[in-house]
Amino acid sequence: MTTSHIKGKQTRVLPGFHLTLGYTLLYLSLIVLIPLSAIIWKTTSLSATEFWRVITTPQAVASYRLSLGVSLLAALVNAAFGLVVAWVLVRYQFFGKKLVDALVDLPFALPTAVAGITLAYIYGPHGWMGRWLAPLGIQVANTRLGIFVALLFIGLPFIVRTIQPVLEDLDPELEEAAASLGASRWQTFWRVILPMLAPALLTGFALAFARALGEYGSVVFISSNIPLRTQITPLLIMSELDEFQYAKATALAVVMLAISFALLLVINLLQWRASRHQRQN
């Protein structure tokens, strides 16, 4: 490597730029980009009208509505409870706090299939929760509520872990100032703390939502997978695959990928805005 190849004045003292970047690009292409481009290649085997017909069948549309609706609801409920959990973990002292803090990451570490069967058991007719809910006329397993419970489980750590560090770094002087100016505790929370937590809360919400949209393992056990009623999009793709309908499965995958990438863009934008905001302060 000669200095003439390098733009700018600084000479690269450290070695390995070409090796590491080259390896990174090669590995990325082999593992991620080539398989991903296979999706686009397969989609082109369908004509535009065929593609449109496949992605707008009543079964497909029902699955998008279910996937989006339940994921949104689960992420919203998680945002509320996740905020409480993060708040309690940062601000209060109580017995077993460290254990609870470690346990929050359980959904990250526990395989989704295990989460699926254990939630299906607990909320099933003979389970610890299902036994109490059944007399009330609430059935969880094999219904949309079951899907909601599974998505609630897998989304929780995203919210807690994005809010926690922001809450820890919050300047206590701002709260003191609000209190000394006569704000009640609730007003301080609503007008001072929550606006500062909002970007993190929104990022956590988007992450939990994105994860819930693609979730398969935990849902497949607790959902009865009935078309039009309890079939989320990943399950629909799976059933097309089981019938070797690759073109159909791919068309549905393109719709999901488009939604996921749009969400990814929103998350990146949120994080970029949050970091710019921090730098300005």
Place this chain on the structure above:
Amino acid sequence: MSSATPNHNPSRHPATEPAWVRRLLIGVALLFIGLFLVAPLVSVFTQALVKGPGYYWQAVSNPLARSAIGLTLLTAGVAVPLNCVFGVMAAWAVAKFEFRGKSLLLTLIDLPFSISPVISGLMLVLVFGEQGWLGRYEDAEHPWFPWLQQWLNTHNLKIIYAVPGMILATVFVTFPFVARELIPLMEAQGRSEEEAARVLGASGWQTFWRVTLPNIKWGLLYGVILCNARAMGEFGAVSVVSGHIRGETDTIPLHVEALYDGYDFAGAFAAASVLTLLALVTLAVKTWIEHQNAAQNAPADKP
């Protein structure tokens, strides 16, 4: 169980909530965690032991279970080192040098996180499946690499619905874990220590082994632990490309599914308890690493 004790350092949060609000919030948080995290965790073990320890032992040690454990160790054993090497390489390139398109590269590295596991499996079927780019049939649609297709055909190497496909699927879904831990860490550390080592005459390798690696060891271990947990527990992507042949192409999560679908619930939970123990060990090691990190950084934080 938990009575809210007053904050040990009252000067930090002088404006605090009334005691009943604190107790209520702690109660709500513990109830939520209890219902959605602790109850599922405990029920795995109670259900696994519901037919007694004899049945449990038989369920986790029969040949099918042993083969599933073996295959899980194999897939993780290939996927984790591969992604570990990639993570270190990518972090070195991104954190130590400036180049155009860096943010695009970072987005691409994170991509597998936002792709549904089912779609990850589908992608591999489209590349390696019988109608795919590198399909085993001679009339595979538009082979992009005819020589590779021929090589696979002559060696009768099956990828989809076989072990190689499952390993590839695992590599794909765990792709970003190590890189994602190391990149921000190495960016924060900068390159002055490495540059000093170079100026003092160390070779590139010596710089990496003696300067960089000790600095990133906790982050690396953290990434490896999370990568391993996901690799051993992956279900959706592996399920798409597995042949579902009992005793041959079943990892532990697929073994759990097969037992569950066969109404052997005690057996399914017994196999699941092995994965749950792995998850608990993962959490313990993760917490320990965070503790180590905090202890290491604490003196530096003080003004």
